Amino acid sequence: MKIRRRPALRWIAAAASLVLGPAAWAQDESAADIPPLFQWRTVANSADLVPGTTPAFNSFGAPSVNRAGTVVFRGRSRSGAGAGEPVRGVHARGMGVQPRALWAVFDNAATVPDPNNTLYNGRPSTFTEFPAFARIGIDSATIVTRGQSRPVWTYVLADGTETRVGSSGIYGAAQDAAATAMGQLGAVPGFEHFAVPGASPGVRFDQFPGAPTVAGQGTVVFKGNYTDGEPRTGVFYRQFLPQATSLATVLIANSQTLIPGQPEGGVRFGSTAPPSAGPSDMVFLGVDNEASPTLGGIYQAPLSPRARLTPLVTIGSQVPGESAGTVFTRIGEALFYDGRFVAFWGAWGTQARTITLTCPAEGQAAVVAYCLQQHPAGFTTTVPENQGFFVHDRATGRTERAARTGAEFVDFLYWTYSGRPPGVGDQESEDFEPPRWRASAFAAAQGRGARAQIAFKARRPTVPAIDGIYLTVAGEQPAVVRTVVDTQTGGAQLDPLAPGGSRIVALGIERDGLRNGWLTLNASMLDEATGEAWAGVYLTRSRRR
Numbered sequence: 001m002k003i004r005r006r007p008a009l010r011w012i013a014a015a016a017s018l019v020l021g022p023a024a025w026a027q028d029e030s031a032a033d034i035p036p037l038f039q040w041r042t043v044a045n046s047a048d049l050v051p052g053t054t055p056a057f058n059s060f061g062a063p064s065v066n067r068a069g070t071v072v073f074r075g076r077s078r079s080g081a082g083a084g085e086p087v088r089g090v091h092a093r094g095m096g097v098q099p100r101a102l103w104a105v106f107d108n109a110a111t112v113p114d115p116n117n118t119l120y121n122g123r124p125s126t127f128t129e130f131p132a133f134a135r136i137g138i139d140s141a142t143i144v145t146r147g148q149s150r151p152v153w154t155y156v157l158a159d160g161t162e163t164r165v166g167s168s169g170i171y172g173a174a175q176d177a178a179a180t181a182m183g184q185l186g187a188v189p190g191f192e193h194f195a196v197p198g199a200s201p202g203v204r205f206d207q208f209p210g211a212p213t214v215a216g217q218g219t220v221v222f223k224g225n226y227t228d229g230e231p232r233t234g235v236f237y238r239q240f241l242p243q244a245t246s247l248a249t250v251l252i253a254n255s256q257t258l259i260p261g262q263p264e265g266g267v268r269f270g271s272t273a274p275p276s277a278g279p280s281d282m283v284f285l286g287v288d289n290e291a292s293p294t295l296g297g298i299y300q301a302p303l304s305p306r307a308r309l310t311p312l313v314t315i316g317s318q319v320p321g322e323s324a325g326t327v328f329t330r331i332g333e334a335l336f337y338d339g340r341f342v343a344f345w346g347a348w349g350t351q352a353r354t355i356t357l358t359c360p361a362e363g364q365a366a367v368v369a370y371c372l373q374q375h376p377a378g379f380t381t382t383v384p385e386n387q388g389f390f391v392h393d394r395a396t397g398r399t400e401r402a403a404r405t406g407a408e409f410v411d412f413l414y415w416t417y418s419g420r421p422p423g424v425g426d427q428e429s430e431d432f433e434p435p436r437w438r439a440s441a442f443a444a445a446q447g448r449g450a451r452a453q454i455a456f457k458a459r460r461p462t463v464p465a466i467d468g469i470y471l472t473v474a475g476e477q478p479a480v481v482r483t484v485v486d487t488q489t490g491g492a493q494l495d496p497l498a499p500g501g502s503r504i505v506a507l508g509i510e511r512d513g514l515r516n517g518w519l520t521l522n523a524s525m526l527d528e529a530t531g532e533a534w535a536g537v538y539l540t541r542s543r544r545r
Contacts, residue, residue, distance in 0.1 A: 038484060038485070038519075038540045038541075038542075039540060039541070040493075040494050040495070040538050040539070040540050041095060041538065041539045041540070042495055042497070042536055042537075042538060042539075043063065043071045043073070043093050043095060043102075043520065043536070043537040043538060043539055044057055044060065044073070044075065044091065044093065044102055044536060044537050045057065045495055045497060045498075045534065045535065045536030045537070046058065046497075046533075046534050046535050046536065047497055048102065050075065050076075050077050050087045050089070050091075050104070050107070051091060051101075051102055051103050051104040052104055052107075052109075053077070053087050053109075055077035055078070055079050055086070055087060056077060057075045057076070057077060057535070057536075058076060058077050058078035058086070058535070059075070059076055059078075059524070059535055060073055060074070060075050060522040060535055060536060060537050061073055061074035061075070061133050061134075061508070061522060062133050062442075062508035062509055062510040062513065062521070062522050063133075063510070063513060063520045063521070063522060063537045064133065064134060064135045064136050064510060064512035064513065064520075065095075065136070065512065065513060065514075065515050065518045065519075065520045065539070066136045066137060066138060066139065066140065066141070066515060066516075067138060067139055067515050067516035067518075068094070068096045068516075069094065069095045069096035069097075069516075069518050069539070070092060070093070070094045070095070070096065070136060070141065071092065071093055071094075071095055071518075071520050071537060071539060072090065072091070072092045072105065072134045072135070072136045072143050073090070073091060073092075073133075073134065073522065073537050074088075074089070074090055074091075074130055074133060074134055074145075075088075075089065075090075075091050075537075076088040076089070085108065087107055087108065087109070088107065088108045088127075088128075088129060088130060089104055089105070089106055089107025089108060089110075089127075089130065090104075090105040090106045090107070090130055090134040090143070090145045091103065091104055091105060091107075092105050092136075092143060095518075095539050105134070105143050105145070105173050106127055106130065106145060106147060106171060106173070106178070107127065108126065108127045108128055108129070109126060109127075110126060110127055111123070111124045111125070111126055112124065112125050112126065112127060112147065112149045112152050112169070112171070112180070113171060113178045113179050113180045114179075114180065115152065115153055115166075115180065115183070115185060115191065116152040116153070117152070117153055117154060118150070118151055118152055118153060118154045118164055120150060124152075125149050125150045125151065125152045126149060126150075127147050127148065127149050128148050128149055128150065129147070129148040130145055130146060130147055130148070131146055131148060132145070132146045132210055132211040132212075133211050133510050134211070135211055135212065135213050135214060135510075135512050136214065136512065137214035137215070137216070137217070138214075138278070138279065138338060138339075138512075138515060139279065140174065140214065140216070140217045140218075141174050141175060142172060142173070142174040142214045142217060142218055142241060143172065143173050143174065143214070144170060144171070144172045144181060144212045144213065144214050144220050145170070145171055145172075145211075145212075146168070146169070146170055146171075146208055146211065146212065147168070147169055147170075147171050148167060148168055149166075149167055149168075149169075150167060151164035151165055151166050151167050152165075152166040152167070152169075152183070152185075153165055153166045153185055153188060153191075155188055155189075165184055165185060165187070165188065165204075166183050166184045166185050167184070168184055168207055168208065169181075169182055169183040169184065169208070170182040170183075170208055170212045170220055170222055172214075172218070172220060172240055172241060174217070174218065174241055177241070177242075179240050179241060179245075180240070181212070181220040181238065181240040182194065182205070182208065182212075182220060182222060182224075182238055182240075182249065183205075184204050184205055184206070185204065186202065186203060186204030186205060187202045187203070187204040188204075192248070193238075193245075193246050193247060193248045193249060194249065195248075195249070196224065196226045196228070196234075196236075196249070197236065197248065197249050197250060197251040198234070198251040198254055198256070199226060199228040199232070200228050200229075203226055203227070203228050204226065205224045205225065205226050206225045206226050206227055207224075207225045208222055208223065208224055208225075209223050209225060209274065210222075210223055210273070210274030210333075211274055212274070213274075213275060213276050213277045213282075213512075214277065215237065215277035215278065215279065215280065215281075215282065215303055216279050216280060216303075217241065217242075218239060218240055218241025218242060218244065219237055219238065219239045219240070219277075219303060220237065220238055220240055221235070221236070221237040221275050221276075221277040221282050221303070222235070222236060222237070222274065222275070223235050223236075223272060223273065223274040223275065223284075224236055232254060232255040232256070233254065233255055233271065233272050234251060234252070234253055234254025234255060234257075234269075234272055235252045235253055235254075235272050235274075235275045235282070235284045235286075236249050236250060236251055236252060237249075237250050237252065237277075237282065237303050238250065250303075250304075250305055251305075252275075252282065252284070252301050252303075252307055252309075253269060253272060253284070253286060253299070253301070253309060254269070254272070255268060255269055255270070255272075256268060257269050257286075257309075259286065259287075259288060259295050259296050260299065260309050260310075260311050261311070262295075267288050267295050268288075269286040269287070269288070269296065270287065270288045270289050270290065271286065271287050271288075271289065271290035271293075272284055272285070272286045273285040273286070273333035273334075273335075274333065274334075275335075276335045276336060276337035276342075276511060277303075277337065278337055278338055278339025278340070279339050280302060280303055280339070281300060281301060281302045281303055281339065282300070282301055282303060282337070283298055283299065283300045283301075283312065283335055283337045283342055284298070284299060284301075284335070285297070285298055285299075285331055285332070285333050285335060285344075286299055287315065287331075293315050293329075293330065293331075294315060294316075295314075295315060295316075296314065296315055297311055297312070297313050297314030297315050297317070297328075297331060298311070298312045298313045298314070298331060298335060298342060298344060298392070299311055299312065300312055300342075300394065312342060312392050312394065313328065313331065313342070313344065313346070313390070313392050313399055314328070315327075315328055315329065315330075315331065316328065319346065319348045319388075319401075320390060320399050320400055320401045320475075321388075321400075321401040321404070322348065326348055326349070327348060328346045328347070328348055329347055329348050329349070329350075329384075330346065330347040330348075330384065331344060331345070331346050331347075332344055332345030332346065332440070332441045333440070334440055334441060334442065334443070334511055335511065336443060336444050336445045336454075336511040336512075338445070338446070338447065338515075339394075340393065340394050340395055340447060341391055341392070341393055341394070341445055341446075341447055341452040342391065342392040342394070343389065343390070343391045343402070343443050343444070343445035343452065343454050343474075343511075344389070344390055344391075344392070344443075345387065345388070345389055345390075345412055345413075345441035345443065346387065346388060346389075346390055347384035347386060347387040347388075348384070348386050348387075349384065349385070349386040351384070351385040351386060352382035352383065352384055352385060353382060353383050353384075353385050353410075353411075354380060354381075354382050355380070355381060355382070355383055356378040356379065356380045357375075357378060357379045357380075357381065357415050357417075357437055358378045358379075359371035359372050359375055359378075359417060360416075360417055363417075366421045366424045367417065367418065367419065367421060367435050369421075370421040370422075370434075370435050371417050371435060374435075379437055381437065383411060383413050383439070385405065386404070386405060387404070387405050387411075387412055387413070387441075388401055388402070388403055388404035388405065388412070389401075389402040389403045389404075389412065389441070389443050389454060389456050389474075390402060390474065391445060391451075391452040391454060391474035391475070393450075393451075393452070396450075398475075400451070400474045400475030401474065401475065402443075402452075402454045402456070402472055402473075402474035402475075403454075403456060403458065403470070403472060403481065407461075408460065408481065409458040409459065409460060409461070410459050410460065410461035410465075411458070411459045412441045412456065412457070412458050412459075413439040413440070413441055414439065414440055414441070414442065414457065415437055415438065415439050415440075416437070416438055416440070417435055417436070417437050417438075418435060418436075418438060419433045419434050419435030419436055420433065420434065420435070421434070421435055422434065441456075441457075442456065442457040442508070442509050442510065442511075443455065443456040443457070443509075443511065444456075444509055444510065444511050444512060444513040444514035444515075444519075445474075445514060446514050446515055446516065446517070446542075448473060451473050451474060451475055451476060452473070452474050453471065453472070453473050453474075453514070453542065454471070454472060454473070454474055454514075455469055455470065455471045455484065455509060455513065455514045455519055455542070456469070456470055456472075456509075457469055457470075457507065457508075457509055458470055460486075466486050466487050466488055467486060467487050467506075467507060468483055468484070468485060468486025468487065468488075468507065469483075469484040469485055469486070469507055469509050469521055470482065470483055470484060471484050471519075471542060484519065484521075484540075485504065485507065485521070485523070486504070486507070487503065487504050487505060487506075487507070488503070488504075489503065489504045490502065490503050490504075491503055491504060491523075491525030491526075491527075491534055494523055494525075494536075494538055495523075495525070495534065495536050495538065497534070498525045498534045498536075499525065499527040499530065499532040499534055500527075501527040501528075501529055501530065502525040502526055502527040502532065502533075502534055503525060503526065503528075504523050504524070504525055505524055505525065505526045506523065506524040507521060507522070507523050507524075508521060508522040508523075509521045514542065517541050517542055518539060518540075518541065518542075519539070519540050519541070519542045520537065520538065520539045520540075521537075521538060522535070522536070522537050522538075523535065523536060523538060
């Protein structure tokens with residue numbers, strides 16, 4: 001595999017944005033107009049004020065983009081306006097052929113969309129946090145995100161006790177209209193459409209782990225955890241726009257669903273992962289045991305009641321590009337999907353490499369303190385030596401390799417420490433589990449004729465290690481990997497406003513970060529001599545031919 005480094009060029013044309021709508025999409029650039037080198041445009045950076053406020057952005061989460069070039073991301077400020085809290089929210093900006101300024105989709109000053117009848121200091125419940133990256137539909141303006149808040153609904157139980165519920169949910173926005181796509185109100189009379197389908201009557205969702213996704217124009221597809229005699233999990237969908245306020249939630253698969261290929265009474269899903277969706281169907285990872293899977297894999301299902309699950313790639317199936325009999329032993333949770341191509345991380349074999357993880361220096365104070373208490377000298381674990389990124393084509397049934405560990409790359413897994421420390425929060429808090437180390441792989445893809453182009457995050461075997469975003473075409477021979485940007489890149493090459501002596505120190509890309517030639521990522525820069533930091537969300541065009 002050959003790796004080519006491409007220089008990052010400053011974008012010298014005026015930044016243009018998008019007015020959402022089919023007419024604007026029709027004016028999108030053709031493949032012939034895509035420049036041969038990466039030319040970066042700033043979506044938002046540390047110089048931008050958070051929309052509607054006075055403080056500037058301080059940090060950014062990994063962005064998503066639709067085919068029209070609208071970019072959506074989580075952003076926050078270091079300080080608040082006056083004596084207020086730092087601003088946290090989901091923001092968007094059109095970067096297509098017609099201008100649109102940066103705008104706030106949701107933030108922690110915004111009222112949670114109905115249902116919301118609970119007043120705090122005379123005002124309905126407002127958002128407090130957005131714990132997962134936001135996503136936008138492939139061909140739509142619909143944006144979905146998870147949100148945390150104080151309980152939104154007050155009601156009286158049958159015994160006369162007043163109670164409050166609903167501190168977590170999934171929220172959507174499109175055409176400046178906001179809605180609650182999914183909430184924790186399934187046990188409340190009148191809100192049965194939020195109840196867990198396939199569970200006992202009146203069972204509500206406890207939490208919605210990971211990031212939800214958009215299917216079509218106004219359908220949310222998500223993972224939900226709930227308790228029905230015992231803790232359970234599953235993947236579901238619900239149409240919430242336009243004005244679909246009382247349509248019921250629909251089950252795709254849960255902990256009681258047989259893994260396809262098993263006889264009645266056989267093995268059922270022990271774990272499901274947050275799904276990804278195309279215009280009218282979805283894919284998800286489901287396995288028998290999350291820590292050590294022996295059955296399961298990636299499954300596709302139409303968005304319809306009593307949908308049949310179709311296996312695409314399974315634990316124990318042949319690894320493309322490896323010798324006969326070499327099979328997948330692990331498959332990653334984060335899946336890219338556009339209705340045809342599925343990009344995923346997989347590992348095989350028993351060889352492992354030992355690594356030591358150190359506790360984060362920033363983040364939620366209680367989580368950082370708990371990590372330092374549990375792992376004062378760091379946490380030692382292992383990662384598979386044999387791992388790679390792959391793309392499955394539903395049209396042909398073929399799975400092809402895009403990249404693997406070896407001479408060019410040493411690892412595709414990146415670790416975070418998250419969870420709920422003992423004594424922090426309540427039963428509706430962001431995470432039921434105690435804090436632990438979690439590994440994720442990051443990739444996005446787009447169709448390129450009969451093949452798929454894939455952008456992925458990887459670590460190169462250098463001293464010190466180099467992390468970067470790389471671009472290649474799955475299954476293409478000879479295989480050529482282009483460096484998009486890495487931690488050797490000077491900050492000013494990505495952003496003309498970055499400190500002159502800075503370099504990139506951190507990069508992020510998510511599964512919806514590459515669509516229709518638009519490639520978007522977030523980056524943090526640091527001038528080590530002065531200590532000056534910078535961050536932003538950036539957009540370029542990937543050459544498709």
